[in-house]
Amino acid sequence: MGAAALMAAPALAGSVVSAAGRKGTADQRATAAPRLNISFQEGTAPGENLAQKFDWMEAHGVTGFEPGGKNLGARVAELKNLLRGRNIKVTAICAGFEGFILAEDPAVKAAFDSSMRDIIVAAGELGSVGVIMVPAFNGQKPCRPHTLETREFLCEEMGKLGEFALQHGTTAILEPLNRREAFYLRQVGDGAAIARDSGSKGVTCMGDFWHMSEEASDYGALWSADGYLSHVHIASRGRRIMPGEDGELDNYVDGFRALKEMNYEGWVSFECGTRGEREQTVTAALELMREQWARA
Amino acid sequence: MGAAALMAAPALAGSVVSAAGRKGTADQRATAAPRLNISFQEGTAPGENLAQKFDWMEAHGVTGFEPGGKNLGARVAELKNLLRGRNIKVTAICAGFEGFILAEDPAVKAAFDSSMRDIIVAAGELGSVGVIMVPAFNGQKPCRPHTLETREFLCEEMGKLGEFALQHGTTAILEPLNRREAFYLRQVGDGAAIARDSGSKGVTCMGDFWHMSEEASDYGALWSADGYLSHVHIASRGRRIMPGEDGELDNYVDGFRALKEMNYEGWVSFECGTRGEREQTVTAALELMREQWARA
Numbered sequence: 001m002g003a004a005a006l007m008a009a010p011a012l013a014g015s016v017v018s019a020a021g022r023k024g025t026a027d028q029r030a031t032a033a034p035r036l037n038i039s040f041q042e043g044t045a046p047g048e049n050l051a052q053k054f055d056w057m058e059a060h061g062v063t064g065f066e067p068g069g070k071n072l073g074a075r076v077a078e079l080k081n082l083l084r085g086r087n088i089k090v091t092a093i094c095a096g097f098e099g100f101i102l103a104e105d106p107a108v109k110a111a112f113d114s115s116m117r118d119i120i121v122a123a124g125e126l127g128s129v130g131v132i133m134v135p136a137f138n139g140q141k142p143c144r145p146h147t148l149e150t151r152e153f154l155c156e157e158m159g160k161l162g163e164f165a166l167q168h169g170t171t172a173i174l175e176p177l178n179r180r181e182a183f184y185l186r187q188v189g190d191g192a193a194i195a196r197d198s199g200s201k202g203v204t205c206m207g208d209f210w211h212m213s214e215e216a217s218d219y220g221a222l223w224s225a226d227g228y229l230s231h232v233h234i235a236s237r238g239r240r241i242m243p244g245e246d247g248e249l250d251n252y253v254d255g256f257r258a259l260k261e262m263n264y265e266g267w268v269s270f271e272c273g274t275r276g277e278r279e280q281t282v283t284a285a286l287e288l289m290r291e292q293w294a295r296a
Numbered sequence: 297m298g299a300a301a302l303m304a305a306p307a308l309a310g311s312v313v314s315a316a317g318r319k320g321t322a323d324q325r326a327t328a329a330p331r332l333n334i335s336f337q338e339g340t341a342p343g344e345n346l347a348q349k350f351d352w353m354e355a356h357g358v359t360g361f362e363p364g365g366k367n368l369g370a371r372v373a374e375l376k377n378l379l380r381g382r383n384i385k386v387t388a389i390c391a392g393f394e395g396f397i398l399a400e401d402p403a404v405k406a407a408f409d410s411s412m413r414d415i416i417v418a419a420g421e422l423g424s425v426g427v428i429m430v431p432a433f434n435g436q437k438p439c440r441p442h443t444l445e446t447r448e449f450l451c452e453e454m455g456k457l458g459e460f461a462l463q464h465g466t467t468a469i470l471e472p473l474n475r476r477e478a479f480y481l482r483q484v485g486d487g488a489a490i491a492r493d494s495g496s497k498g499v500t501c502m503g504d505f506w507h508m509s510e511e512a513s514d515y516g517a518l519w520s521a522d523g524y525l526s527h528v529h530i531a532s533r534g535r536r537i538m539p540g541e542d543g544e545l546d547n548y549v550d551g552f553r554a555l556k557e558m559n560y561e562g563w564v565s566f567e568c569g570t571r572g573e574r575e576q577t578v579t580a581a582l583e584l585m586r587e588q589w590a591r592a
Contacts, residue, residue, distance in 0.1 A: 145442070146443065147442065148475050151475065179444050180444075189512065189517060192513070193511060215489060216485065216492050216522065217522040219522070220485060220518070222516070223516030223520075224485060224512060224516030226515070226516055227512065227513070228512055
């Protein structure tokens with residue numbers, strides 16, 4: 001882990017949107033490949049508490065932390081304190097809001113608006129790249145139908161949310177999920193187009209290698225978000241556990257090549273469990289990712 | 297037009313599916329860039345009849361012809377006769393069927409099934425790469441709703457259609473349109489994923505530079521169909537007229553680079569009108585495309 005542990009965490013705060021990759025087109029490919037910035041969610045690292053987990057992450061060159069959004073406002077001081085002096089930065093915030101943006105019930109929509117904005121404020125205080133959101137999970141009903149009018153509504157609402165996020169130095173991140181979890185938004189390119197059509201630079205999107213089973217090409221899917229991609233999730237590709245636990249299925253090279261060519265300077269963040277002994281499977285996952293990134 | 301006029305039409309017939317680009321991943325980029333194969337619809341070239349139009353196309357290095365699908369079966373002999381001895385091949389067939397595949401009315405669905413299969417048979421006789429279809433235009437109602445169940449239905453129906461097409465040496469080509477024309481299928485990556493999930497190699501998809509206003513990245517959109525892309529449409533990007541008539545808007549370089557890197561050996565086919573004098577605007581469009589292809 002030597003060299004990796006020496007890597008400095010990239011400075012995202014204050015340049016959230018440019019870090020999101022709004023750098024232009026394929027014409028402007030980076031000549032020097034960016035490094036792989038790895039982030040963990042709260043449960044990823046071995047350790048009995050966050051301090052122990054952060055120790056483990058620093059020792060293994062993991063420089064990003066993606067907390068859950070639930071009650072984030074009440075945790076800002078605690079998290080800042082725990083991270084003080086460490087080579088770890090807050091990356092994205094994983095959801096945690098109530099309600100959903102495509103709810104037909106005005107009270108459910110209002111709960112989303114209010115709780116999402118609370119999390120955005122806290123995300124800004126933590127220097128986060130953005131707050132991850134899903135427009136509607138399949139189980140969330142009644143939901144606006146998947147029509148042209150609903151897309152216009154979503155773009156308009158996202159535009160307002162994005163401007164609010166920008167005021168707080170962060171973004172709202174649209175996460176496409178596979179169709180079994182959330183039919184409404186399934187592909188990275190669709191998230192990018194909604195971000196564009198929202199009219200706000202405070203709306204970005206992300207890719208998730210697990211959910212990208214919806215895509216015919218990892219490479220094409222990530223390039224489809226050129227200029228709008230602010231975050232990436234990773235997991236094994238058969239059972240959503242640690243990269244490597246599903247063997248040959250866990251090939252990220254095609255996607256990593258897209259990220260390198262796009263000069264993606266954001267994070268690749270673990271969102272997965274494990275079926276093995278955590279110390280061993282997480283360590284192996286880091287090795288696999290670094291090897292594939294180097295090869296991509 | 298000298299060099300261009302000397303180019304031989306690529307041999308698509310008999311290798312329709314491999315010509316569709318199922319060549320693998322970004323790992324396998326072509327070292328020698330493919331040439332630009334240009335195709336015209338029936339109304340594109342100057343000329344008072346098809347024979348005159350074909351003369352013009354041959355003189356200008358246009359080696360592909362995309363006829364409409366309406367009554368195609370009755371035109372097979374006539375088209376074969378007109379093309380005999382020429383350096384022009386039939387490329388895709390542009391729609392022409394009745395009904396639509398997502399119709400809720402069984403009679404409308406049956407009209408699609410029957411008329412689409414008739415066109416597929418004729419397409420096979422003409423050596424066509426495939427018959428272009430849209431699952432549902434916005435105006436076609438009643439239409440199955442945009443849900444997970446409808447996607448499963450579509451994949452299953454496309455699978456049957458694809459196998460029928462394969463038996464006739466051709467494919468069914470899904471065309472994503474912009475949301476103002478057809479909300480159901482809007483992005484190239486979505487068409488590719490439906491083609492994949494149909495389970496039949498007789499289902500392919502296409503990109504259309506006009507409709508690709510739905511995409512945040514031409515480059516990403518086309519790469520998203522890697523292995524499934526069988527056809528491409530082109531038009532100007534402001535008013536859907538000849539490439540070049542909308543000035544600076546008519547930049548295809550990013551998309552052309554994707555096609556070259558993907559080793560796309562299919563056709564780029566005109567689907568557009570003109571506001572100018574046809575002889576002049578079509579000639580200028582060919583020059584613009586060739587210059588941008590060379591630069592991509």
